[in-house]
Amino acid sequence: MNQNRAAAAPMHEQLRQDAKGAILFDATVSPQVDGPWFDADHWRALGALSTQSGGRGGVAIIHTPAGECVLRHYRRGGMVARLMGDRYLWSGADRTRSFQEFRLLQAMAKQQLPVPQVLAAQYRRAGLYYQADLITRRIADAHTLAESLTQGRLDAELAREVGTLAARFHRAGVWHADLNAHNVLIAPTGLYLVDFDRGRLRTPEQSWRMANLQRLRRSLFKLGAAAQGEAVFDQAIWTPLMDGYEETLGA
Structure with missing residues (x-):
């Protein structure tokens, strides 16, 4: 079953685009999400970054107007990480890792499966490559x-x-x-x-x-x-x- 077709029209999906990329977000969780939301330094400057870890996931805990969330920057693993780092080959917005995971999370939530609530996804494109980020609500005391x-x-x-x-x-x-x-x-x-x-x-x-x-x-x-x-x-x-x-x- 094709993931994008199965979750082609999430109930609360909103899209914001500019010349370099796009943000997909759930307006029922936060009516406004923009580029700085995906920047750990932005939250650090506000005193709203509680912890951050390196490694493949690049996970940061951020305190947003929508509540405590997890900001994850997509990074490659294994040997290919040495060459590509956090870059992925561009093949269309709907095929970016962040947009696919956003839509899969929404599809699973509709089936009442126990997953984090997704807030927003972003990609930033540069030529043949893109970088991506995802924001989900943090599961408390987990x-x-x-x-x-x-x-x-x-x-x-x-x-x-x-x-x-x-x-x-x-x-x-x-x-x-x-x-x-x-x-x-x-x-x-x-x-x-x-x-x-x-x-x-x-x-x-x-x-x-x-x-x-x-x-x-x-x-x-x-x-x-x-x-x-x-x-x-x-x-x-x-x-x-x-x-x-x-x-x-x-x-």
């Missing part, structure tokens, strides 16, 4: 599944909830391009999935669903979840996770 694991708080009950979470998205045909323990958030209001860069809607098939789950399993292994052996991990964590997954997928 921590990652990876943090729960390293703090010894990943048990069978939480694993089952994670399986249920994954199944909800898979039932809706949502493929997460990087399903790992860092992209599962645990908050007082429940569990969420974040970072849908390159994600899309797909025709439900067992092959990609299982590949998605195996990616999550590998990330848990990398974080030391199987330190006591794979058999112990399977019994204590993976079996409950898959029980929650299968039960929800078949509901």
Whole structure:
């Protein structure tokens, strides 16, 4: 299923364009979004930048008129990052990573899937390339599944909830391009999935669903979840996770 076609007309989408790029935003969240919103230095000068991290995501926590939000600058990973950094090949506004993720988040929100509320997306074009940014509402008092694991708080009950979470998205045909323990958030209001860069809607098939789950399993292994052996991990964590997954997928 084509992601853009599935979410071609988000309910509250507004578009602002200029000679160098465009901003897509949800006017029900904020009636006015302009270029400085995507500049971490702008928020720093206002004393409204609380934390910022480097790395691939380039994530900053900003305090906006619409509330506390996450500003993410798109960056490449792997070997190609040395050559391209934060630049992507231009192939049209609707194919920019920021606009695609904005629309996918809106499509998932309409299905009442637990994702961050998207506020705005931007691209800035220079010749054959563009750079991009996304703003979403911050999920309050949340921590990652990876943090729960390293703090010894990943048990069978939480694993089952994670399986249920994954199944909800898979039932809706949502493929997460990087399903790992860092992209599962645990908050007082429940569990969420974040970072849908390159994600899309797909025709439900067992092959990609299982590949998605195996990616999550590998990330848990990398974080030391199987330190006591794979058999112990399977019994204590993976079996409950898959029980929650299968039960929800078949509901």
